[in-house]
Amino acid sequence: MVAQEAHPVEERIVQLIRRLGIEEAHVAAYLPGDWGGLLERHSSAVRSLTLICPRGLKTEVLRPHAGRLLIVSGDGGNAVADLARAVDDLPGATVTMLRDYFSPMWADVMADRSGEVQSAMLEFLSLREKESPLAPVQLPEGEGEEAGISYTIRGSGPPLLLFPLGLAASQWEPLLPVLSERYTTLTLGGPYLGMVAFLETRGPGYLRVVRSVVEEVGLEPGQRVLEVGCGAGTVARWLARYTEKRNPIVGADINSYLLREAGRLAASEGLGDVIEWQSGNGEELPFADRGFDATMAFTVMEEGDADAMLAQCARVTRPGGKVAVIVRSLDMPWWVNLPLRPDLKHKAQTGYGDVVQGGCADASLYERMERAGLEDVVMLPQWATYGSGERLQQQQERMAARLTPEEVAEWRDAIAAAGKRFFVSQPFHSAVGTVGAGFEPARAPSAGSGSRA
Numbered sequence: 160m161v162a163q164e165a166h167p168v169e170e171r172i173v174q175l176i177r178r179l180g181i182e183e184a185h186v187a188a189y190l191p192g193d194w195g196g197l198l199e200r201h202s203s204a205v206r207s208l209t210l211i212c213p214r215g216l217k218t219e220v221l222r223p224h225a226g227r228l229l230i231v232s233g234d235g236g237n238a239v240a241d242l243a244r245a246v247d248d249l250p251g252a253t254v255t256m257l258r259d260y261f262s263p264m265w266a267d268v269m270a271d272r273s274g275e276v277q278s279a280m281l282e283f284l285s286l287r288e289k290e291s292p293l294a295p296v297q298l299p300e301g302e303g304e305e306a307g308i309s310y311t312i313r314g315s316g317p318p319l320l321l322f323p324l325g326l327a328a329s330q331w332e333p334l335l336p337v338l339s340e341r342y343t344t345l346t347l348g349g350p351y352l353g354m355v356a357f358l359e360t361r362g363p364g365y366l367r368v369v370r371s372v373v374e375e376v377g378l379e380p381g382q383r384v385l386e387v388g389c390g391a392g393t394v395a396r397w398l399a400r401y402t403e404k405r406n407p408i409v410g411a412d413i414n415s416y417l418l419r420e421a422g423r424l425a426a427s428e429g430l431g432d433v434i435e436w437q438s439g440n441g442e443e444l445p446f447a448d449r450g451f452d453a454t455m456a457f458t459v460m461e462e463g464d465a466d467a468m469l470a471q472c473a474r475v476t477r478p479g480g481k482v483a484v485i486v487r488s489l490d491m492p493w494w495v496n497l498p499l500r501p502d503l504k505h506k507a508q509t510g511y512g513d514v515v516q517g518g519c520a521d522a523s524l525y526e527r528m529e530r531a532g533l534e535d536v537v538m539l540p541q542w543a544t545y546g547s548g549e550r551l552q553q554q555q556e557r558m559a560a561r562l563t564p565e566e567v568a569e570w571r572d573a574i575a576a577a578g579k580r581f582f583v584s585q586p587f588h589s590a591v592g593t594v595g596a597g598f599e600p601a602r603a604p605s606a607g608s609g610s611r612a
């Protein structure tokens with residue numbers, strides 16, 4: 160697990176840019192964990208801030224800097240109502256809404272709407288440069304690492320820090336040629352930033368949910384496990400430790416940025432020999448029929464065609480083997496352990512997360528597993544509880560962002576009164592099914608069509 164407390168992200172970033180001789184830079188980011196501390200504690204290092212499809216806007220932190228803030232977002236999905244409220248609270252900010260665009264955390268916005276994002280960013284940055292130009296920096300192109308932050312330098316001109324973009328498959332790649340014509344772009348990565356850090360902060364609360372599903376699977380030493388949609392490898396690394404490296408694990412994902420980070424993290428934790436990372440789409444897995452003893456897909460089926468993924472999971476698992484799935488549950492509210500008024504409680508507890516058409520984020524999981532031909536489906540609705548640490552902090556801020564100033568005061572008083580009894584719990588549906596002896600795979604794409612990360 161990646162520990163943040165000892166050396167906060169903003170101190171790592173400042174250490175990196177100072178090392179490169181940069182005093183001040185334009186910044187473009189997604190998650191508040193990346194930009195929040197930088198703006199709060201080192202605002203003089205941030206010439207302008209561009210937020211792409213942001214979540215959890217800290218308006219009290221942003222308000223003093225609204226004149227140098229650009230927000231670019233889609234206009235669809237659950238987060239848009241929160242965004243609209245935040246924007247009302249940020250007079251002076253520049254806002255570009257991408258029409259008819261659903262931008263959940265896995266949206267590949269730079270690939271899907273590159274022209275609009277590019278125009279919005281270039282115009283905004285050039286206005287900031289006209290107001291007061293930033294000194295260009297001369298840095299050799301290439302890669303490096305400082306304070307646990309990896310960076311890739313491209314182009315020349317004033318410095319522009321590009322933080323990771325959620326679960327987007329292309330990250331900044333589609334815009335880099337144009338941005339680096341005018342700016343020295345530093346594309347940042349590593350375990351302390353973006354979704355890698357965010358997925359890790361689900362920590363013990365989420366891993367308890369994972370553990371109960373894995374216990375239900377009942378792995379024997381030596382059995383081969385596939386994790387579909389492995390992301391940064393949080394679960395695969397946990398599983399390697401849980402099984403004491405006795406089970407070969409393959410982690411597959413469509414996102415090459417996350418696979419790269421997963422590989423680095425596993426190697427740094429001495430787990431490189433037990434987990435293999437492979438590029439692969441869960442809707443058309445690049446593996447032969449019946450090659451795994453257990454196939455797992457955890458918080459992935461919200462993001463694609465769940466039935467196709469289930470069919471593929473069943474296909475690549477041997478008869479008698481297990482398919483285990485966890486999805487976020489949009490059909491159950493979160494739980495906040497505070498004695499709030501019912502309307503306030505409802506406001507804080509509902510409406511988080513998104514699901515694509517054809518995706519699964521509700522109790523239809525159980526029926527879908529049966530329809531996919533899985534037998535003896537064990538159904539396990541569960542809660543991940545966050546009682547301390549960063550994820551509690553993040554969720555608490557996300558909840559408070561929905562409330563009026565009076566409600567926020569009530570909310571904060573309730574938290575203070577609850578003391579250590581304050582926690583929030585996130586609901587999940589999970590299930591484990593068995594591939595029957597007579598199971599016939601629906602279709603079998605040729606094995607080996609993916610590539611190693």
Ligand SMILES: C[S@@+](CC[C@H](N)C(=O)[O-])C[C@H]1O[C@@H](n2cnc3c(N)ncnc32)[C@H](O)[C@@H]1O
Nearest residue numbers: 388389390393412413414440441457459462463
């Ligand atoms: C929320 S993350 C979960 C990561 C990991 N399973 C965990 O629990 O920490 C979802 C992951 O699913 C991946 N994903 C989404 N659609 C996919 C697909 N069709 N095939 C493979 N991976 C996919 C994303 O790239 C992302 O890494």
